[in-house]
Amino acid sequence: MSDRIETRCIHAGQSHEPRTGAVMTPVFQTSTYAQPWPAQHTGYEYARTQNPTREALEGCLAGLEMATDAIAFASGLAATTAVIQTLPGQARVVCIDDCYGGTRRLFNRVFAKMGVNFTYADLAKEALDQAIPEGTHLVWVETPTNPLLKVVDIAAVAARCKAIGARLAVDNTFATPIFQRPLELGADLVMHSSTKYLNGHSDVVGGIVATRDAALAADLRFVQNAAGAVPGPWDTWLINRGLKTLAVRMARHEENGRRVLAWLGAHADVARIHYPLLPNDPGYAVAKRQMSGFGGMISFVLDGPLARAEKFCASTRLFTCAESLGGVESLLELPATMTHASVPADVRREIGLDDGLIRLSVGIENADDLIADLDQAMVASQG
Template identity: 50%
Template structure:
């Protein structure tokens, strides 16, 4: 059905999602089964034998994600961290080294620094906007560069094409966590990355009702290796979770446009408010990564971070006073969220080189009426 189709919105609705041949259902069914009948030993009419190894609903999601990111294969997992863990254990072995951002997501840092370190994985944290610094951080045992762009929570921007060039020169792989941008705003594989990772919990699912993760690759052999580890390690996306993520993809484009519209309005408000000491948003011309973001992103996203005058106590008070902005972890849903990264999502990096400012607030700007969001933020800022 999608042969020759290039439009993102069309692929999101149709890629991997032909009408059900048994019933004609236009929406992919939830194949809520653990196993499949074999007419004779080893005969698999649909190609499935056990749902840890493969499930038709999960296959539809994986094919759709691969199409949207421009990859050759997608794999869906139980969470973004399950995807991250499987990827690192597939590509790396004990004694290997990786380069990570110096403002990486706290959960990624925790996995690498406190779990995989006992497995023997080494890492160096550097600002990925410093291309020369990334090159200098590479070692003979480096296996990959782990990139977030925009980063969580400081919304730093990395030049994916430049990092891909460094990775090719060094014979290592470039992995991009594309969660903040979503495949609608940015396609790292097309920019030269080797692997894309998502927490599909966020913008892909889009409704705060599912936890999931994904890996999309440009190399078929790596896809086979990951599929083997996915089956062997078992942290797969279940049928219903896959169906929810697939449903979310259908409206991703229209949701992201509204997220971006609302975020830009919130940034404008903060830019004119005396309580905001510093604003992190790649759409601002003053943002150090603005020119690169303009080159590699369709728009600048729905995430906004800012520092407030008055330190941690003032930041906590703003979070507590918000009403329409729900005080909660996570991001990317239709509802707006507010949080204090230092005490919530990024508490795991406290005391490390990745520690975030204690006066920082992170907003996930939803798709509500922007005037209501502005009014709530104004009263929260006091």
């Protein structure tokens, strides 16, 4: 297999269906498999445990992340859940302070009451020896973060984890393996909400975890079957199909993202922009080192009251005001009242998440049309 990512998007983990030669792995829509003799099966016993359509997706994502294994789940949060379920009781987890609101809610409101101990730190800024004390079992990093687009130095955190025997898991949802491959930088696990760029068409919810560590892969595979948060065959088929165009989509997201960025940067009403590939962004140097591109995620703050940001989001015509990101169509949202509403207001203030922060997921439409749309929304929000 080529080590070039565009080729791997299409061929990694794929094989022709052996009975008919079907070029694409079909949707194996079955819950169980016939056994020729009791307890003697063909390698497929029950669809929670094995499904060839799911395996095609897992093989492709493993190939893209340069992993040996990938294990698919029913959502990004189900994938995160599985990682926590591999930890010992009373485990200590250090998590980046700015992360998807649902991740924080899962940690604080589901796992904390079961005895898992979570602390939050700005791993993009704080001294790692202090932020990640000895005795830590897992470090959970999102980079770039959602929604402030902070960048964490994966290799530096991996080195600290290695020194104290902790595992490092990186949520790579925003960057995708096209632009960043955390396992190559020393992470033990890479996790995705495949709902986003991997699938790319806003029609599926899914999650996936990849690793090069055989013992960890076995633990995750066990949890996948034992806890059972598996994705259905249609969903895995759609995500696998989405992966085939991931490289071309990401290139276009990046191109359009930079066009929108330039327009925002030149607009007098834009008070602040978060985008790590801006030379004055605090994440610039690390992003340049560990990412080969960035994509279409941009967060910014408008001058004026919160009502102006709300009106802006309600006034776009091509950008749809909706949660989620990473689809071919452009979306925008206000994290404080939408995707991150579950993060308490004082915590949002502490991490610098303004109520008026607008998050764009720039799609792959014509960039001039997207800019014209933002421009008319800017005018509409002034009134």
